Amino acid sequence: MLLGVIADDFTGASDIANTLSKGIPNQGGLRTAQFMGIPDTPAPTDVEAGVVALKSRSIPAAEAVEQSLTALDWLRAQGCRQIVFKYCSTFDSTPDGNIGPVGEALAHALDAKGVIACPAFPTMGRTIHQGHLFVHDRLLNQSGMEKHPLTPMTDPDLRRWLGRQCQDPVGLVAASLVRQGRDVVRQAFAGAAQRGETLVIADAATDEDLLVLAQAAADAPLLTGGSGIALGLPANFIARGEADGAGVAFDGVAGPEAILAGSCSGATRGQIDLHASNHPVLRIDVDAVMTGRLQAEEVVRFLFDNSGQAPLAYSSSPPEVVAAMQDQYGREAVSDRLDTLFADVAVAMRRKGVRRLIVAGGETSSAVAQALELGALAIGPEIDPGVPILTDMDNTIALALKSGNFGAPDFFAKALQRMERP
Ligand SMILES: Nc1ncnc2c1ncn2[C@@H]1O[C@H](COP(=O)(O)OP(=O)(O)O)[C@@H](O)[C@H]1O
Ligand SMILES: O=C(O)[C@@H](O)C(=O)COP(=O)(O)O
Numbered sequence: 001m002l003l004g005v006i007a008d009d010f011t012g013a014s015d016i017a018n019t020l021s022k023g024i025p026n027q028g029g030l031r032t033a034q035f036m037g038i039p040d041t042p043a044p045t046d047v048e049a050g051v052v053a054l055k056s057r058s059i060p061a062a063e064a065v066e067q068s069l070t071a072l073d074w075l076r077a078q079g080c081r082q083i084v085f086k087y088c089s090t091f092d093s094t095p096d097g098n099i100g101p102v103g104e105a106l107a108h109a110l111d112a113k114g115v116i117a118c119p120a121f122p123t124m125g126r127t128i129h130q131g132h133l134f135v136h137d138r139l140l141n142q143s144g145m146e147k148h149p150l151t152p153m154t155d156p157d158l159r160r161w162l163g164r165q166c167q168d169p170v171g172l173v174a175a176s177l178v179r180q181g182r183d184v185v186r187q188a189f190a191g192a193a194q195r196g197e198t199l200v201i202a203d204a205a206t207d208e209d210l211l212v213l214a215q216a217a218a219d220a221p222l223l224t225g226g227s228g229i230a231l232g233l234p235a236n237f238i239a240r241g242e243a244d245g246a247g248v249a250f251d252g253v254a255g256p257e258a259i260l261a262g263s264c265s266g267a268t269r270g271q272i273d274l275h276a277s278n279h280p281v282l283r284i285d286v287d288a289v290m291t292g293r294l295q296a297e298e299v300v301r302f303l304f305d306n307s308g309q310a311p312l313a314y315s316s317s318p319p320e321v322v323a324a325m326q327d328q329y330g331r332e333a334v335s336d337r338l339d340t341l342f343a344d345v346a347v348a349m350r351r352k353g354v355r356r357l358i359v360a361g362g363e364t365s366s367a368v369a370q371a372l373e374l375g376a377l378a379i380g381p382e383i384d385p386g387v388p389i390l391t392d393m394d395n396t397i398a399l400a401l402k403s404g405n406f407g408a409p410d411f412f413a414k415a416l417q418r419m420e421r422p
Helices: 010-022 061-077 099-109 158-165 182-194 207-216 233-239 266-276 286-290 296-305 319-329 331-351 362-372 411-419
Strands: 003-007 032-036 049-053 082-086 115-118 126-129 132-135 170-173 199-202 222-225 257-261 281-283 312-314 356-360 376-384 387-392 398-402
Touching (some): 003 061, 010 362, 010 387, 010 398, 032 362, 061 082, 061 099, 082 099, 099 115, 099 222, 115 207, 158 170, 158 199, 257 411, 266 312, 281 296, 319 331, 331 356, 356 362, 362 398, 376 411, 387 411
Parallel strands (some): 082 222, 281 312
Antiparallel strands (some): 032 376, 126 132
């Protein structure tokens, strides 16, 4: 393995696995596998990039650090020479962590200073200007992310937000330097390292900026960021003759399907509305879940009875409904119960033979994918930016783990169709 990624959730992991597998046009990518949690066996020998998916975005910082360092040990034992810590393109975290503590712990373990921190993903409208994160034309804290159920993002100034999470000073490499190209950027990061800055926010507004940053970091032991920061990394290995840019074929799978949505993000709620206009849907009553009146069996029955018609079960709700449930039962209790429900439903559906499964929401996908215990997954074609088809190594199931805010309005129907064997 050449490149190792530690991702703080499972949708984010498939987002960056997609980027690494695709690479840039005419150059190809790396043979990439996604691992659901930290494997206890060696990786398949032909894997060039390994993405370890953790569910560490919203857990206490000390636990996130411990899991990330264990993942680092496994990736280094597979031979990785470069590590990426992947977090969300909307920098999802709280003032207590976990991006800062994990980033600094990995940097210290790898003896790295002046480490890039860049969540930009221009294709999805996430750009960074003077260290401030925008989602399309809105500052992060006015984009809807300020109402996220678990990690409300109330400050768009990434240096300030990250500074609250970090022990060491946080630096900035601004666009005026990025636009001057690889060598200037390399010097800027070296200067940051000399000043004792461990993590350094980098401006990026376009894919070209991200390619410059990846070139500048060609020999860096550690990078941190969203999937965009990985855009130019395969080319570094291919240019050095260490990888050949060969793709992996996808055969598709045939069989029953199900869609689960626990994301409350605007894009997912829009996708649910459109899907509901001509497919069977079940709205999961969260109060009924919390009081034990709704169990996994009922959801499984609905999905199974409607097999063949792209059935969808969702808990997704607008912010005021989410807030009411959280006020009544507590934020973590609601999220834990829903995670367990979706995981139980997915496990039961798999036992009943589901072959194509879509999950919307990072936490929700992480809970489901962990429960399914699928081992290593291969990366298939991209459905929409940032969301690939994943298959297990025996091709018995195809999955799409969709980040809450990703995907076109018709994502669900399109994804099921793309997963199908031609
Ligand atoms: N109706 C609801 N009320 C309260 N919380 C909810 C509801 N539906 C889902 N949630 C919780 O909201 C969180 C959504 O996060 P996640 O699945 O990561 O989605 P996203 O990708 O949009 O961030 C999960 O913890 C989920 O359990
Ligand atoms: O970087 C991104 O935006 C995604 O890869 C991601 O991590 C999104 O997280 P969720 O919205 O929680 O799925």
